[in-house]
Amino acid sequence: MADFDVVVIGGGPGGYVAAIRGAQLGLNVACVDDWKNAQGKSALGGTCLNVGCIPSKALLESSEQYEAVQHDMAVHGIMIQGVSLDLAKMMARKDKIVADFTTGITGLFKKNKVNSIAGRAKLLRRTEEGWRVGIDNGKREIVAKYVIIATGSRPRPLALAEVDGVQIVDNVGALSFSEVPQRLAVIGAGVIGLEMGSVWRRLGSRVTLLEAAPAFMAVADEAIAREAWRSFTKQGLTIYLGAEIDGVSQNKNGVRISWRDAKSGTQTLEVDKLIVAVGRVPNSEEVADAGVGLKRDAVGRIATDEYGRTCLPGVYAVGDVVHGPMLAHKASEEGVMVAERIAGQESSVNHHGVPWVVYTSPEIAWVGMTEQQLKSEGVAYKSGQFSFQANGRARCLNKASGFVKILAHARTDRVLGVHIIGPMASELIQQAVLAIAFSASSEDLARTVHAHPSLSEVVHEAALAVDKRAVHS
Numbered sequence: 001m002a003d004f005d006v007v008v009i010g011g012g013p014g015g016y017v018a019a020i021r022g023a024q025l026g027l028n029v030a031c032v033d034d035w036k037n038a039q040g041k042s043a044l045g046g047t048c049l050n051v052g053c054i055p056s057k058a059l060l061e062s063s064e065q066y067e068a069v070q071h072d073m074a075v076h077g078i079m080i081q082g083v084s085l086d087l088a089k090m091m092a093r094k095d096k097i098v099a100d101f102t103t104g105i106t107g108l109f110k111k112n113k114v115n116s117i118a119g120r121a122k123l124l125r126r127t128e129e130g131w132r133v134g135i136d137n138g139k140r141e142i143v144a145k146y147v148i149i150a151t152g153s154r155p156r157p158l159a160l161a162e163v164d165g166v167q168i169v170d171n172v173g174a175l176s177f178s179e180v181p182q183r184l185a186v187i188g189a190g191v192i193g194l195e196m197g198s199v200w201r202r203l204g205s206r207v208t209l210l211e212a213a214p215a216f217m218a219v220a221d222e223a224i225a226r227e228a229w230r231s232f233t234k235q236g237l238t239i240y241l242g243a244e245i246d247g248v249s250q251n252k253n254g255v256r257i258s259w260r261d262a263k264s265g266t267q268t269l270e271v272d273k274l275i276v277a278v279g280r281v282p283n284s285e286e287v288a289d290a291g292v293g294l295k296r297d298a299v300g301r302i303a304t305d306e307y308g309r310t311c312l313p314g315v316y317a318v319g320d321v322v323h324g325p326m327l328a329h330k331a332s333e334e335g336v337m338v339a340e341r342i343a344g345q346e347s348s349v350n351h352h353g354v355p356w357v358v359y360t361s362p363e364i365a366w367v368g369m370t371e372q373q374l375k376s377e378g379v380a381y382k383s384g385q386f387s388f389q390a391n392g393r394a395r396c397l398n399k400a401s402g403f404v405k406i407l408a409h410a411r412t413d414r415v416l417g418v419h420i421i422g423p424m425a426s427e428l429i430q431q432a433v434l435a436i437a438f439s440a441s442s443e444d445l446a447r448t449v450h451a452h453p454s455l456s457e458v459v460h461e462a463a464l465a466v467d468k469r470a471v472h473s
């Protein structure tokens with residue numbers, strides 16, 4: 001007889017949410033996770049909670065406050081002198097937030113009767129009773145009718161710049177420098193590069209980002225990427241595009257990086273710390289015994305259909321380890337879908353409605369298609385744009401840079417993409433996500449009453465602008 005209905009491998013936002021949802025639906029669920037925190041203790045929540053989304057947002061908020069009290073208060077008539085930084089305290093605050101939430105997941109598991117098992121799980125073989133899953137190299141074996149693989153991803157290594165955790169770090173080290181590096185370089189101007197580069201610049205580092213791609217933020221809408229470039233370079237981030245790293249060497253004083261780009265030729269840079277943030281790779285190699293026959297795609301992700309089904313009966317996979325953007329909320333929704341499907345429901349995830357957020361200042365958020373995607377796919381579209389500059393709430397917040405851009409189908413008016421750069425873009429995007437989920441038209445958004453004064457009025461005006469009838473421009 002099987003020990004469990006479902007074994008979830010991985011306790012990050014994909015896995016722990018799947019486990020809780022399964023348990024809510026009456027399934028007997030175990031979640032196996034081997035994450036150890038800096039103190040060597042088991043901690044649920046995976047990369048997102050322990051060394052990703054949550055600690056980075058804590059530091060983004062703290063560093064933004066630090067910068068604001070130094071530079072943005074005088075305009076309000078608030079004069080502040082003698083500001084100083086207690087980095088250890090800032091880090092301790094971040095660590096406490098993380099610890100509270102990992103304990104919180106343990107509590108949620110208890111409440112929902114999810115069996116939490118600390119250890120490394122591997123799919124061994126299928127028997128008549130179900131799937132045999134080995135824990136910690138076969139020290140223990142459990143049997144489950146269904147398995148959900150949610151093993152996440154790890155930083156993509158860069159051969160030339162091997163992470164030592166001291167001078168050369170990945171996302172983990174970038175969240176816990178014990179002092180502010182005077183000179184900091186980041187290889188990769190993607191989401192982590194921009195967020196962590198912003199944190200340390202605000203705290204006092206001179207930050208240089210070296211990006212291999214010739215275009216800045218190529219995944220974003222081009223108008224947003226242009227505005228972001230303007231903002232970030234004005235704030236003091238130095239960004240080189242099309243940068244090809246030639247060599248990285250270390251001595252006791254720091255790290256020396258040499259690189260080439262078409263515009264400036266060969267250059268060298270000496271820094272105290274180097275962050276490597278060149279993307280992530282799925283943790284798919286060790287989760288199943290070779291004999292099991294779990295199929296992976298060309299880039300190593302576990303192959304699944306739109307319902308998270310792998311090639312093996314009763315084995316599902318969700319989150320960073322499968323295709324799609326490596327985003328916590330996408331993983332969680334897939335976790336819910338799979339748990340519900342195992343319980344007999346017909347759930348699905350709208351992968352076209354997954355929002356992206358970059359927590360820089362200004363924030364950047366989007367959902368749906370970019371203008372360049374619409375052009376390349378030959379979709380007839382119309383566009384409306386409205387600036388935060390003309391918005392009362394944004395002006396009162398003294399955060400009036402950026403804009404909202406809405407793309408709608410030329411004939412049906414259906415909202416195809418919404419792109420925001422500006423204050424609280426991470427929150428504003430949600431009405432656009434809802435619009436896309438409900439196949440709304442730009443007119444639906446335009447005819448919805450938006451509170452005044454609020455930042456959301458910029459979304460409203462952008463929707464009106466699609467029909468060339470914005471009121472305040």
Ligand code: NAD
Pocket residue numbers: 053158187188189190191192193195210211212213243244245277278279280325326327356357358359
């Ligand atoms: P990313 O894919 O966002 O960016 C990596 C960047 O590195 C790309 O711009 C790429 O062109 C560049 N690059 C690759 N190889 C390079 C090289 N050899 N030299 C110079 N540049 C190179 O990846 P990331 O920033 O490492 O983040 C990892 C994952 O975590 C992403 O999938 C991201 O979506 C996710 N994440 C999300 C958030 C968020 O949602 N706010 C925050 C952090 C991370």
